[in-house]
Amino acid sequence: MAPRLKLFEWSDGFHTFTVAASSRPKALAAWGSGQDLFATGLAKEIDDSPDAEAAKASPGTVIERRLDVKLPASAPKKGAAKKTKQPSAADRKRVEEAQIALDDLDAMHGQAARRLDEELQAIRARREEERTAYEAQREKLQARLERARAKL
The missing domain is CATH 1.20.5 (Single alpha-helices involved in coiled-coils or other helix-helix interfaces)
Structure with a gap:
């Protein structure tokens, strides 16, 4: 019987990387990670994801999805409004x-x-x-x- 597949995911803040694997070490190997992303809290086992079906369709293959990153508008700093020097x-x-x-x-x-x-x-x-x-x-x-x- 084939091992039960689990979904694992981690994000670098700009992309989400999802993989279907039978264990955490196999997920880390698929991501090519040299460190335990699960121990650092960057990676986690998930139940569902927008990429879940694609990951389950090809186990061991990393599905990469670009994230929309919206940076907050920077507020002007207090005291930053300097008078412009006239020539x-x-x-x-x-x-x-x-x-x-x-x-x-x-x-x-x-x-x-x-x-x-x-x-x-x-x-x-x-x-x-x-x-x-x-x-x-x-x-x-x-x-x-x-x-x-x-x-x-």
């Missing part, structure tokens, strides 16, 4: 000076980028002129070479 005139001046320096840097970068774009356009135009002159000269020399070869 000093010196702090505001440092921020203003830093903003001006940043705006100046952005403007100088924009001007430099525009100058480089203009130089790039000029270089491209010179390159096109050079290519056109090269092709014209090459055509003349190619024709001269063909005439010279024809006389051979």
